[in-house]
Structure formats: structure tokens, C-alpha cells
Amino acid sequence: MDVRAQVSMMFHLDKCIGCHTCSVACKNIWTDREGTEYMWWNNVETKPGTGYPTKWEDQEKYKGGWKLKSEDSPEDKDKIKLRASDKGRGFANLFHQPNLPTIDDYYEPWTYKYNDLFDSPAGDDQPTARPISLITGEPMDIEAGPNWDDDMGGSTVYAANDPDFADLTMAEKKAFFEMERMVFFYLPRICNHCLNPGCVAACPSGALHKRGEDGIVLVNQNVCRGWRHCVAACPYKKVYYNWKSGKSEKCILCFPRLETGQAPACFHSCVGRIRYLGVVLYDADLIESTASAPEDELVDLQREMILDPSDPDVIAQAKRGGMHDSVIDAAQKSPVYRFVKEWELALPLHPEFRTLPMLFYIPPLLPVLGRLENGTYTIDEKDYFGSLDKARVPMKYMARLFTAGNEEHVRKTYEKLLAVRMHKRVEQVGDLNQDDVDGMLKATGLTVEMCEEIYRLTSLPTFEERFVIPPMHREYATELMGDPYTFKAETGVGFANKPKRGL
Amino acid sequence: MTLDQMLFGVFPYLAVVLVIVVTIWRYFSDRFSYSSLSSQFLESKKLFWGSVPWHYGILVVLGGHLISFLIPRTILAWNGVPWRLYVLEVSALAFGLLALLGLVMLIYRRATNPRIRKVTSIMDIVLLLVLLVQVVAGLWTTIFFRWGSSWYAGFAVPYMWSLIRFSPDVSLVSSLPFMVKLHIFGAFSLVALLPFTRLVHLLSLPLSYLWRPYQVVIWNRRDSRRN
Numbered sequence: 016m017d018v019r020a021q022v023s024m025m026f027h028l029d030k031c032i033g034c035h036t037c038s039v040a041c042k043n044i045w046t047d048r049e050g051t052e053y054m055w056w057n058n059v060e061t062k063p064g065t066g067y068p069t070k071w072e073d074q075e076k077y078k079g080g081w082k083l084k085s086e087d088s089p090e091d092k093d094k095i096k097l098r099a100s101d102k103g104r105g106f107a108n109l110f111h112q113p114n115l116p117t118i119d120d121y122y123e124p125w126t127y128k129y130n131d132l133f134d135s136p137a138g139d140d141q142p143t144a145r146p147i148s149l150i151t152g153e154p155m156d157i158e159a160g161p162n163w164d165d166d167m168g169g170s171t172v173y174a175a176n177d178p179d180f181a182d183l184t185m186a187e188k189k190a191f192f193e194m195e196r197m198v199f200f201y202l203p204r205i206c207n208h209c210l211n212p213g214c215v216a217a218c219p220s221g222a223l224h225k226r227g228e229d230g231i232v233l234v235n236q237n238v239c240r241g242w243r244h245c246v247a248a249c250p251y252k253k254v255y256y257n258w259k260s261g262k263s264e265k266c267i268l269c270f271p272r273l274e275t276g277q278a279p280a281c282f283h284s285c286v287g288r289i290r291y292l293g294v295v296l297y298d299a300d301l302i303e304s305t306a307s308a309p310e311d312e313l314v315d316l317q318r319e320m321i322l323d324p325s326d327p328d329v330i331a332q333a334k335r336g337g338m339h340d341s342v343i344d345a346a347q348k349s350p351v352y353r354f355v356k357e358w359e360l361a362l363p364l365h366p367e368f369r370t371l372p373m374l375f376y377i378p379p380l381l382p383v384l385g386r387l388e389n390g391t392y393t394i395d396e397k398d399y400f401g402s403l404d405k406a407r408v409p410m411k412y413m414a415r416l417f418t419a420g421n422e423e424h425v426r427k428t429y430e431k432l433l434a435v436r437m438h439k440r441v442e443q444v445g446d447l448n449q450d451d452v453d454g455m456l457k458a459t460g461l462t463v464e465m466c467e468e469i470y471r472l473t474s475l476p477t478f479e480e481r482f483v484i485p486p487m488h489r490e491y492a493t494e495l496m497g498d499p500y501t502f503k504a505e506t507g508v509g510f511a512n513k514p515k516r517g518l
Numbered sequence: 519m520t521l522d523q524m525l526f527g528v529f530p531y532l533a534v535v536l537v538i539v540v541t542i543w544r545y546f547s548d549r550f551s552y553s554s555l556s557s558q559f560l561e562s563k564k565l566f567w568g569s570v571p572w573h574y575g576i577l578v579v580l581g582g583h584l585i586s587f588l589i590p591r592t593i594l595a596w597n598g599v600p601w602r603l604y605v606l607e608v609s610a611l612a613f614g615l616l617a618l619l620g621l622v623m624l625i626y627r628r629a630t631n632p633r634i635r636k637v638t639s640i641m642d643i644v645l646l647l648v649l650l651v652q653v654v655a656g657l658w659t660t661i662f663f664r665w666g667s668s669w670y671a672g673f674a675v676p677y678m679w680s681l682i683r684f685s686p687d688v689s690l691v692s693s694l695p696f697m698v699k700l701h702i703f704g705a706f707s708l709v710a711l712l713p714f715t716r717l718v719h720l721l722s723l724p725l726s727y728l729w730r731p732y733q734v735v736i737w738n739r740r741d742s743r744r745n
């Protein structure tokens with residue numbers, strides 16, 4: 016057992032209101048420089064939709080993440096390889112990376128020629144501010160932008176091409192788009208700071224690494240040589256190529272903020288308060304075997320990797336590995352641990368990519384089950400679990416997103432979410448049959464106490480309960496001590512020389 | 519001192535000193551600037567038809583130069599039989615043409631695509647033009663002065679060894695045709711240009727990828743991990 020700590024995350028999708036405050040908070044701090052205009056280390060997508068970059072989930076197109084070697088050659092089993100390349104192909108592809116998205120897969124960033132509004136000579140027409148490309152500086156026609164398909168705008172083009180529809184029958188797909196049943200929800204995404212990151216594995220220069228103490232995945236800007244294999248290998252497309260500096264960049268989980276005890280900007284600013292952050296302890300010896308498990312075991316095995324931070328054996332082993340008491344203490348208070356491991360409510364996004372993502376999601380209940388009745392938004396409470404079969408978003412679709420297609424698994428999560436809901440409904444409204452609700456609790460293995468705790472941590476958590484930030488102990492080895500805003504609008508955090516594009 | 523002595527007796531040393539001193543200085547003072555400066559993100563299709571033929575072509579041709587430099591006698595012996603000479607010459611020509619094709623595509627792409635122009639520095643233009651002259655001079659030599667592979671081993675290689683022995687024998691090159699001289703001068707110009715351009719990327723060839731484990735974990739407190 017090799018006990019390591021990971022600063023892990025949980026997003027509660029029922030609470031996301033799609034306001035994009037998180038994205039803007041991130042952009043203002045980290046990606047408001049030339050070369051990064053198009054980057055959204057945090058982005059919020061409408062689901063169903065094609066996302067950002069367009070159709071990123073379609074690995075036939077982007078070839079991100081890992082796959083079982085046995086998919087190609089059945090004899091060597093259980094081992095995995097990068098979908099985009101192995102080491103040999105990594106070298107052959109240095110001159111041209113066949114799976115690199117181009118800027119058009121994201122969008123061409125632009126601004127407006129605002130000065131024309133002030134400087135135009137007097138005339139018969141109102142002056143207009145024409146859009147100007149932030150790359151070439153030339154006038155351009157805007158064809159796409161961040162969240163072009165927000166709230167299912169242009170759904171016949173975007174939502175209809177959602178890669179997660181793969182498992183749905185034609186009829187199911189059609190039903191999805193019936194006017195009266197139309198439904199969507201938001202999917203905020205940041206780097207998952209994976210346990211088996213494809214980005215790290217693909218970098219020929221070894222510029223990407225996972226920090227041992229907290230598991231944050233970073234690109235060393237001084238080591239990156241612009242081979243751009245990491246961009247291709249991340250199945251979540253969360254490494255971005257800076258076209259100006261010639262280096263790759265990615266979400267740094269605001270480590271300068273974490274190191275000074277503050278939540279990452281997107282977490283801190285989240286209006287819906289959907290975001291939770293905390294340490295989980297895991298057994299690093301299990302990374303390889305878990306990542307190469309059969310698809311329908313991936314979620315369970317990843318959960319099994321996460322260790323009980325109150326178990327004396329785990330604590331002893333963690334200490335032997337040099338983990339500080341304060342980190343173990345933070346792990347014991349971690350809200351992520353509770354949602355993911357204790358209550359088994361939160362699921363990883365697309366576990367079939369096999370990077371072992373450490374950002375977990377509670378799938379949304381309301382848009383999935385809710386409907387409009389006499390002009391009132393309602394959920395069919397009386398039907399208990401039966402309502403899941405009538406869900407407006409088929410369980411199949413949610414399974415594609417969160418459980419590698421295992422419908423039963425995602426249904427189990429939904430049953431728990433429903434049970435908690437019913438439990439509170441009996442208590443507060445009293446219009447349901449207590450015995451039925453008790454039956455639901457029994458079926459899902461939840462106790463009344465658990466329901467109360469889930470309810471509390473979901474609906475009424477304080478700031479300190481949502482973000483349990485472990486002390487990073489940089490006093491032992493200082494990478495950065497100081498105000499992160501010092502480096503605003505710069506590349507990286509602290510260079511001896513100004514980092515500018517090479518010759 | 520004659521012009522030939524300047525160009526072929528002094529300049530090569532200047533170039534080598536420059537490449538060593540400036541490369542090291544740049545590496546330690548501005549490591550951030552070491553990058554392939556890939557522009558594939560802004561334009562991918564034409565880059566494929568430029569970069570791939572260019573690199574495979576130039577790497578094979580450069581490799582050929584290097585092998586012949588190291589084992590000139592073996593090359594001369596190989597070329598003793600006509601069909602073997604033809605095989606060598608034709609392959610050299612083919613890879614040279616491949617490189618030229620790629621290079622022309624790269625130059626065309628830089629010149630015409632507005633996005634790529636935005637990430638083109640003056641040194642990029644200088645480098646591409648010098649490379650063009652160099653490749654054209656090389657191909658000219660291959661086509662018009664037969665058989666290059668033999669007299670490269672017979673004349674140019676002894677000249678380069680004389681440079682290494684610090685007693686440059688300029689007479690070996692001064693009698694050669696203009697295009698060949700241009701090719702030799704171009705080679706040392708590229709050596710001199712290397713640290714001032716994106717050519718530093720060829721020093722970054724990440725060979726250690728072959729043997730390192732896939733995952734990289736870095737501990738801030740190394741001593742704290744006992745295993």
C-alpha cells in the first residue's frame with residue numbers, strides 16, 4: 016500500500032445554474048494574455064451538446080486517453096496504452112501531431128474595433144464596431160465562440176451531434192428533442208488532475224508532472240518544448256496550446272491560492288455553490304491495475320482505491336510515507352471523501368477514458384426527472400423509483416457520461432438521490448407514505464442519519480465545509496510564497512526573465 | 519588573407535564557437551525560449567505536407583553526411599561498384615528532393631497564411647531562406663557535379679578533418695565550383711545561426727522518453743519519501 020494524498024473535487028450538478036461565473040473568474044486570473052484568449056481552463060457546457068472543443072468526447076476523432084491493449088491484440092491482456100500514440104509513434108509524430116485539434120475546433124478569439132465608434136467621421140450611418148480577430152488583427156466573421164450552443168442554442172446542429180447519444184436508439188433520440196420534453200443541464204469542467212493522466216504520459220520531454228504531495232498536474236513551462244502531444248493525449252482536452260509562446264498550458268488548480276489557504280478561483284466564486292474540494296487518500300499501488308480494469312468495473316475499482324482516512328493502518332502507512340498529520344486531518348474532514356466513498360453518490364466523468372479522473376460529479380436529478388404540469392415545474396414524487404424509468408433524460412445517456420455505459424450503476428446513484436429527496440419530503444411536506452419511503456431507504460442502503468448528513472452537506476454547507484484545504488506545507492520546500500495576483504497577465508508564476516516567445 | 523581563407527579557414531571556427539557559447543548561454547539564461555514553436559495549432563494540413571517531408575528528408579540527408587564524415591573510406595569502397603554508387607546517389611537525391619519539397623511548402627505556408635504570419639519572426643524568415651539556399655546548393659551539387667558522394671568523401675571530409683586538427687587545409691575546397699563552396703559556407707552559417715533561431719529545437723530531441731516511465735511524479739520534499 017502506497018498511500019498518497021490527492022486534492023480532489025466534487026461538482027453537484029443539480030445546483031449548477033450555468034452562470035459561467037467560474038469561467039470568468041478563472042479567465043481573469045490566468046488566461047487573459049495573448050495566446051491564451053481562446054483557453055477556458057474552466058468551462059461550462061450545456062448537455063446535450065457538443066462541448067468545447069467541439070465533440071471533445073468523441074475519441075474516434077481526438078484519440079485522447081487510454082485504451083486496453085487487448086482491443087488491438089487480445090493476447091496481451093489487461094495492459095493499457097495511449098490511444099493517440101505509444102513511445103515509438105510519439106517520436107514519429109513529433110513533426111506533425113495527427114491528433115492535435117486546431118484553433119478552429121475551439122473558436123477563433125476576437126474583440127471589436129471599438130475605436131471606430133468614437134473616431135469615425137460624421138456621416139449618414141451609425142458607426143459599428145466590427146469584430147477583429149485576436150490572432151491576425153484582421154476583420155473576421157464570427158462563426159463560433161465559447162458556449163455557442165449555451166442553453167441548447169442551435170440544438171439541431173450542436174445538441175443533436177452530442178457524442179453521448181451513441182448508445183441511444185433513433186426513437187430515444189427523437190424523444191429527447193420533442194419540444195415539450197426538451198431538457199438540458201450544465202456540465203462545468205476543469206482539469207481532473209487524474210491519477211493516471213494521459214497528458215503526463217504523452218509528453219516526450221517530461222514537462223508535465225503530478226505533484227507528489229497534492230496530486231496537482233502541472234506543465235513546467237521551462238521544460239515544455241512545444242511537442243503538443245499532451246494536448247492530443249488528454250481525453251478531456253484540458254491541456255491547451257499557447258500559440259503565442261509555443262508552450263502548452265493547463266489548469267493549475269490555482270495552486271498559488273491553495274498554498275495560501277484559499278479555494279481555487281472557480282470554486283470560491285461559484286454562485287450555485289456546487290463545488291466541493293478536499294483531500295482524499297488513495298493507494299497508488301493500484302493505479303495501473305485499476306486503469307486497466309474491464310469497463311464496467313472502473314467506477315467501483317476507482318472508489319476502492321480511495322482509502323479510509325480514519326483507518327489506523329492507512330494513517331500509519333501515510334505517515335511512513337512522510338505525510339503530514341495536518342493532511343491526514345484534512346482528509347478526515349474531506350467533503351469529497353463523503354460524497355464519493357462514504358455515500359457513493361459522486362461519479363467520475365467518462366471513466367472509460369481510463370485516466371482515473373479525480374473530479375467527481377453528482378448527476379443532476381431535477382432536469383432529468385422534472386416536468387411541466389399545469390404550468391408548474393414538478394417531479395413525480397409519488398412514483399418513487401418508477402419515475403426513473405420515465406426520466407426525460409434516459410438513464411442510458413447519463414450512464415454514457417458517468418459510468419462508462421453501465422446503466423445499473425448510474426441508476427443506483429439516482430435511486431439514492433431520490434431516496435434522500437423523498438425522505439425530506441415526508442418529513443417536511445408529509446404527503447408521502449412513510450413506509451414506502453422507509454422501503455426506499457432500505458433498498459438503497461441509506462439510513463436516516465446518512466440522509467440528514469447528505470441533505471446538510473448538499474443544501475446547507477458552510478464555506479469551510481465545502482472547501483477543506485489541507486495545509487500545503489510549502490515551508491518545507493518553497494515553490495512560491497506570495498500573492499498570486501502579482502503574476503496576473505503573465506505566463507506562469509515567477510520567472511527570472513520575462514517569458515517571451517523564443518526566436 | 520584571401521577570401522577563401524576567411525570563409526573556409528576562419529569562419530568555421532567562429533561558427534562553432536558561437537554555437538557552443540551562445541547555445542549554452544541561452545539554455546541557462548532563457549530556457550523558456552527553447553521550443554519547437556509549433557504552429558500546427560493555427561494551421562495543420564499544409565504543415566503536414568511541409569513539415570513531414572522536410573524533416574524526414576533533411577534528417578536522412580544530414581545522417582548521410584554524418585556517416586560519410588565518420589567512415590569516408592567505407593563509402594568510397596561502397597561506391598567502387600557502379601550499381602551501388604547509383605543506389606546511393608539516387609536515394610540521396612530522392613531525400614534531398616523530399617526536403618526541398620517540404621521546405622518550399624513551409625515557406626509558402628508562412629508567406630500566405632495570415633495566422634502563421636502572425637507567429638513568424640524575422641529569424642524564422644532568415645532561417646527558412648538560408649535553408650532554401652543550402653538545400654538548393656546541395657541538390658545542384660548532386661545533380662550537376664557527379665558523383666557527389668564520392669568526392670564528398672574524397673575532398674570535403676578531409677577538409678573537415680583538417681579543421682578538427684586545427685590546421686585548416688583550404689586548398690582542398692578553394693578549387694571546387696561555386697555552388698559547392700556555397701553549400702559548405704551555408705553549412706557553417708547554419709551552425710552559426712542555430713542558437714539564434716528556432717533551430718535549437720533539434721537539440722531538445724527528447725530521447726529520455728524512450729526509457730522513462732509514463733507517469734512523472736515530483737515531490738517537493740524528496741527526503742520525505744523513503745521508497
Ligand code: HEM
Binds near residue numbers: 569
Ligand atoms: C532532431 C529532430 C527534429 C525534431 C524532433 C524536429 C521537430 C520539429 C517540430 C516539432 C517543429 C514544429 C512544427 C510545427 O510547426 O508544428 C519543427 C519545425 C522546424 N524544424 Fe525541426 N525537428 C528536428 C530536426 C530539424 C532539423 C535537422 C532541421 C534543419 C536543419 C529542422 C528545421 C526546422 C524548421 C526550419 C522548422 C520550422 C518550420 C516552419 O516553418 O514552421 N528541424 N521541427
Ligand code: SF4
Binds near residue numbers: 207214232250252254
Ligand atoms: S484531465 Fe487534466 S490530468 Fe487528466 S489527462 Fe487531462 S490535463 Fe491531464
Ligand code: SF4
Binds near residue numbers: 034037289
Ligand atoms: S459558477 Fe458555479 S453555478 Fe455558475 S456555472 Fe460555474 S459551476 Fe455552475
